[in-house]
Structure formats: structure tokens, C-alpha cells
Amino acid sequence: xxxxxxxxxxxxxxxxxxxxxxxxxxxxxxxxxxxxxxxxxxxxxxxxxxxxxxxxxxxxxxxxxxxxxxxxxxxxxxxxxxxxxxxxxxxxxxxxxxxxxxxxxxxxx
Numbered sequence: 001x002x003x004x005x006x007x008x009x010x011x012x013x014x015x016x017x018x019x020x021x022x023x024x025x026x027x028x029x030x031x032x033x034x035x036x037x038x039x040x041x042x043x044x045x046x047x048x049x050x051x052x053x054x055x056x057x058x059x060x061x062x063x064x065x066x067x068x069x070x071x072x073x074x075x076x077x078x079x080x081x082x083x084x085x086x087x088x089x090x091x092x093x094x095x096x097x098x099x100x101x102x103x104x105x106x107x108x109x
Contacts, residue, residue: 001056005031006049008066019062026060050080055088
């Protein structure tokens with residue numbers, strides 16, 4: 001099982017640092033990074049990440065809006081994501097599970 005991360009910012013002036021830090025803290029060993037508008041459907045790094053997913057792998061994204069700017073643009077990535085998830089890979093959004101991860105870390109110390 002591999003844990004991959006995907007980080008994206010919309011403009012070259014924005015910094016990927018906070019997303020990368022969150023993904024590293026979540027255990028992502030390989031992080032695919034992209035500087036591209038959410039409106040663009042051509043995302044080479046996202047496509048690479050999806051192609052790498054195998055059964056049991058996890059793709060971690062900090063927030064849904066890192067995958068797409070809107071529901072409409074998300075739908076263009078959805079077929080490839082669903083195909084990858086059909087292999088048994090898992091898509092994980094940190095904003096959904098961060099409170100659980102923090103609580104688990106606190107309880108283990």
C-alpha cells in the first residue's frame with residue numbers, strides 16, 4: 001500500500017507549502033504538485049497520480065477544491081478517478097478526517 005498526495009495551487013505566485021506540509025503529516029510518501037488553474041481540465045500531475053494508483057493505495061488531497069474548481073470541472077476528472085478507485089484504491093480528503101487523525105495522535109501520546 002502506498003500513500004500518495006496531490007497538491008495544487010491556481011497561480012504561479014501561490015505557494016504549495018502548506019498543502020505539502022499537511023500531506024507529509026498525513027504520511028504521503030510521494031506528492032504530486034501542480035500549479036494550474038482549477039478551471040483547466042489538463043492536469044498532468046493529477047493524471048500521473050491517478051495512473052499510479054493500485055489496489056490498496058491511497059490518494060490524499062487536502063480539500064475537494066484542489067481537485068477541481070467546481071462540480072462541473074470535477075466531473076471531467078471523475079471517470080479516471082472512479083476507474084482508479086475501482087481497482088481498490090482510496091481517495092481521502094484531509095478536511096474530512098483531520099479531526100480524527102488529531103484525536104488519534106493525541107490519545108496515543
